[in-house]
Amino acid sequence: MHGTFVAVDWDSCIADGSCLPACPVNVFQWYRTENDVPAAEMSNATSSGTGRSGQNDRSDYTDKSDPVREKACIWCMACVTVCPTTAIKVEQSNMEFHQQAASTSQR
């Protein structure tokens, strides 16, 4: 899973890309456009959010949708609804874990 309260299951993600334009606040980007490494190497890693976010900007179909700007989420659930493999879970109660991790990484 990538993300805390906006979480994408990369085992289920098929790089359809429909979540990227569906999100009104641009939470998602393709992970390989910024960090062109195997998905396993992005576990517990962060992205700066400078990658591409068009639906068809994937490197190939092994690319994955990365919720790099999840703190901007407004809980509209558009990504959850549009994903063809139900790979995205949005859970507002996980916000505290995101905030704890963010404060830990800034020390």
Ligand code: SF4
């Ligand atoms: S719930 Fe809405 S605002 Fe939040 S990541 Fe999904 S599409 Fe974006």
